[in-house]
Amino acid sequence: MTDVRTFRGACYAAARSTGGRVLEFRLATEVTPNFDQGLIAYRERTVAVVRAHDSAVLAVAEPRIVGDGAVDCGPLIFVDAPELVAALAVSQPVFQVLTPADLDGPFDATAWPHVSPYDIKYWRPGTLGEALFNYWD
Template sequence: MEDSQVAFRLELGVTGFRDWSDPPLPSTDPRTCRAAWHAAARAAARAAGGQVEDFTEQEYPQNFHSARISDRDGTHSALFHAHHPLIAFVGDRRYWYTDEFQEPPAWATVLTDVGFVVLSAAQLLLPLTESDTSALSATEWRQIKHWRPETLGATLFNSWD
């Protein structure tokens, strides 16, 4: 998991927006996300009897896939960024997120082992102003100014249209 003391760098296109003249946004393959989620479920099963409840692919305007695992500690919901290999854990499933981010369960390290960056609640709840936004495009900044996300998490995992 990432160190929350280091400014998180938002990569170009991380908001899900680009100018028509920019290259296409990268894509996080839903099949890869789903496979990683099933690997996490196996780890959760060993730790606490976990099993996959579901995996839902991103639908416009959301820029994330969502998934749930249930174990004896409850239900764990995760957001997989649709353009970058980033994962956030949240309480309940919602259309958009502002400050509902949670610390990942211990078994989430399996997700980092397969190439994802699992973000901590502390990182996701940081003010956007404490992140490195130098790679964002003018198009992304227009969206940020319009939607006014206050946190890194609200910027990364959004349903802006």
Template sequence: MAFRLERGSTGFRHFSDPPLPETDPRACRAAWYAAARAACGQVGTFAEQQYPQNFHSATINDRDGADIALFHAQYPLIAFVDDRRYWYTDGFQDPPAWAASLDDCGFTVLSASLLMSPLTEADTAALSAAEWRQIKHWQPGTLGATLFNSWD
């Protein structure tokens, strides 16, 4: 079954469209602290979404090094990445084993293979015309690049 991109999952809408849902940064932060406990690590940073990014980012430092995650600003989706960047077209990583604790907090942790899959393999029927204009302009090749972007 194809992954379904919900309306607003690109972070865009037409001004006349209803407001997009929001993932509360406090819920993201609370989940991240729970994940740090599960990882036996410490929260390094938690940076709330800054325009034009449509994601929050966070780091956990544990005995194996730093793990970096992106929290989608509209939906409870999480991607793990190789390093902090302004935007992502690649660099998605599989989540560490302790990331399962994020599911218990109501988030969906996405695999690297899903995030690196072509956008053409996703169910995009719910996307709005405004989102399709952005996709045509920015031409993201992957599901991850569509979900976690810094388009303006």
């Protein structure tokens, strides 16, 4: 598990090295979602760097709106951003940065022992992304 300060630092460093600008951080303060977002704007699009609360895992996804009554709670849509993924991996090697190919693949519970066996049985994640980044209560 990593702290918010390390996450923020990784987002700022990666944004600087890829020509992006950090817009805001959307930090989950409730039980759900189990991830935080750092929004990075580029000329052509805005992406969210997502950080799982219970592991040192990052990914890049379409931004989600949470809080203030607006909750977008479907599965995250992970996006290809090879330069940003590489920059995140270099800026904070404490994080494992996963790609859409990794996250859209099958979930192997033995490889991710921190994911609750109860949650696996109840929610039945179909992909690694669903298991690591979710709105489960």
